[in-house]
Amino acid sequence: MTWTLETERLHLRPMELGDVDAFAAVVGDPYAMRFYPKPFDSDGARMWIERMHQRYERDGFGLLSVVERATGEMIGDCGPAVQETGHGTFVELGWHVRLDRQGNGFATEAGRACRDQAWTVLDVDRLISIIRPENVPSWSVARALGFRPWRGDVRVGMAHVLWSMERPVSP
Numbered sequence: 782m783t784w785t786l787e788t789e790r791l792h793l794r795p796m797e798l799g800d801v802d803a804f805a806a807v808v809g810d811p812y813a814m815r816f817y818p819k820p821f822d823s824d825g826a827r828m829w830i831e832r833m834h835q836r837y838e839r840d841g842f843g844l845l846s847v848v849e850r851a852t853g854e855m856i857g858d859c860g861p862a863v864q865e866t867g868h869g870t871f872v873e874l875g876w877h878v879r880l881d882r883q884g885n886g887f888a889t890e891a892g893r894a895c896r897d898q899a900w901t902v903l904d905v906d907r908l909i910s911i912i913r914p915e916n917v918p919s920w921s922v923a924r925a926l927g928f929r930p931w932r933g934d935v936r937v938g939m940a941h942v943l944w945s946m947e948r949p950v951s952p
Contacts, residue, residue, distance in 0.1 A: 783837045784845060784860070784902075786894045793845040793859060793891055795837060796830045800846050803855035804830065806879055813880040816913040818937055836862055842903070844875060847891045849882070856882045859891035861899050864911060866943060867934045871909045872899065876922060888922045896926055900948060910944040911936065920944075 786793040796804070805826035807813070814820040821829060836843030840863050847857040857878035864873040874896055876888040899908060910928050912919045923944045931945035 784842060784895075784898055786845070786898060787850075788890050788894050790850055791887065791891055791894070792848040792850050793894060794848065796833045796844065796846045796858065798827065798830055800830060800855050801827045804846070804858070807855075807857050807877050810880045813877070813883070816916045816919075818939070833862075842899075845891075845895070847876075847878065847887065849887070856887060857891070859888065860895045861903065861908070864909070866909070866911070866936075868932055868943065871907060871943075872903060872905050873909050873911055874899065874926070874928075875910065876919075883918065888919075889925045892922055892926045896946075906948045908946050911941050912944055914940055914942055 783795045784793070801823060805821065805823045808821040808826055808829065811820050833843040843860060843862050844858040845860040846855050847859050848854065849856050857876065859876040861872045861874055864871055874892060876892050878888045896908065909931070910923050911934065912923060928944035928946045930942050932943045934941045934943050
């Protein structure tokens with residue numbers, strides 16, 4: 782059930798090992814990854830993509846490569862992934878956009894497509910997003926997608942906020 786989605790400006794598809802260099806530019810930037818314990822090098826980016834392939838096999842979904850349609854460039858990732866938290870196991874909607882492409886609404890656009898697809902095909906009543914308290918740019922994306930702060934959590938020794946959104950009620 783691995784997803785492929787299209788938006789006005791983006792193509793979202795399963796991550797490929799051929800994405801390693803482009804993805805390393807996303808998760809390897811020290812400023813963009815300042816809310817993580819450390820940036821990822823090329824080996825870390827490769828391992829991230831390999832983990833997504835395991836998630837695709839195990840769960841049927843995982844983070845997707847975000848490709849800008851106008852340029853064909855892979856500029857980030859976005860999508861759902863099963864996450865263990867201190868409050869239980871949930872499907873998290875996450876996103877990363879390359880630093881030079883941030884501020885253009887790409888995370889929100891990709892997140893909206895992934896959120897809508899999750900509600901359509903996943904049997905879950907809640908989506909979460911795990912965000913560090915000081916990561917104000919991701920707060921903005923989360924709010925735009927309909928998430929609200931829900932609970933605190935500690936991951937890798939750092940405080941995080943679990944943002945939450947419940948499945949919309951059908952009319």
